[in-house]
Amino acid sequence: MANDHGQRVASMFGRIAGWYDFLNHFLSLGLDILWRRRLVDHLELPRSRASRLLDLAAGTLDVSLEAAGRHPQCRVAAADFCLPMLVQGSGKLRARGVSTIAPVQADGRALPFADETFEAASIAFGIRNIKPRQEAYAELLRVLKPGGRLCILEFGSGKQRILGGIYNFYLNRLLPAIGRVFSKDDGAYRYLADTILEFPDAHTLAGELRSAGFERVYWEKLAFGIVVIHVGVKKA
Numbered sequence: 001m002a003n004d005h006g007q008r009v010a011s012m013f014g015r016i017a018g019w020y021d022f023l024n025h026f027l028s029l030g031l032d033i034l035w036r037r038r039l040v041d042h043l044e045l046p047r048s049r050a051s052r053l054l055d056l057a058a059g060t061l062d063v064s065l066e067a068a069g070r071h072p073q074c075r076v077a078a079a080d081f082c083l084p085m086l087v088q089g090s091g092k093l094r095a096r097g098v099s100t101i102a103p104v105q106a107d108g109r110a111l112p113f114a115d116e117t118f119e120a121a122s123i124a125f126g127i128r129n130i131k132p133r134q135e136a137y138a139e140l141l142r143v144l145k146p147g148g149r150l151c152i153l154e155f156g157s158g159k160q161r162i163l164g165g166i167y168n169f170y171l172n173r174l175l176p177a178i179g180r181v182f183s184k185d186d187g188a189y190r191y192l193a194d195t196i197l198e199f200p201d202a203h204t205l206a207g208e209l210r211s212a213g214f215e216r217v218y219w220e221k222l223a224f225g226i227v228v229i230h231v232g233v234k235k236a
């Protein structure tokens with residue numbers, strides 16, 4: 001059951017679900033597609049044998065689709081607590097005839113999966129929205145198989161100046177305004193900028209993953225650190 005914060009987040013994504021994909025690609029100049037591709041590289045899913053991936057905070061299923069497209073033997077559980085986002089994604093599954101992805105409405109803080117189910121777990125632009133993050137880390141660790149990989153794609157901390165401050169101006173001023181015009185939602189894109197500002201830097205997040213029990217933690221910065229991929233492995 002989502003907590004109060006979770007209910008506010010789910011209802012906000014519900015309001016912008018119809019615009020989400022368009023705005024994602026538009027506001028990132030299409031770079032989000034490359035970032036998700038790189039995230040799937042880090043999952044290191046086996047090519048020649050069956051595997052299971054949990055895509056948490058799956059939204060409109062873009063990471064799930066990227067992984068399923070590249071790994072036909074992989075079964076993907078696409079979990080998100082916002083039904084309208086999953087409904088948008090399910091339309092894409094039908095349109096593309098994909099049957100290896102199962103959308104599941106679930107809170108990342110209480111996952112409806114048995115211990116040690118998945119070879120890998122991804123979460124793209126989702127961990128920033130989950131409070132407390134530690135509850136999601138604990139659940140992700142629980143459902144991963146020994147040796148399983150957790151790969152997180154998330155914005156870097158908005159506190160760092162990037163490209164001489166141009167990115168920070170874009171993030172804090174332009175992005176909320178453009179988001180408001182298209183999605184007609186006053187709060188959603190302000191929320192995006194505020195949560196990026198609050199979000200910890202890569203060192204701190206790596207520390208959180210280690211404290212949660214993940215090993216071999218590392219990260220890769222993309223686009224000058226605008227986004228970061230974090231990887232942690234469950235003890236084999």
Ligand SMILES: C[S@@+](CC[C@H](N)C(=O)[O-])C[C@H]1O[C@@H](n2cnc3c(N)ncnc32)[C@H](O)[C@@H]1O
Nearest residue numbers: 057058059080081082085107108124125126129
């Ligand atoms: C910014 S979207 C990212 C969607 C997708 N992963 C992508 O790459 O576009 C964040 C998603 O996280 C979901 N979310 C946030 N908190 C969650 C939680 N506690 N449990 C499950 N889903 C959550 C929201 O409903 C939303 O669909």
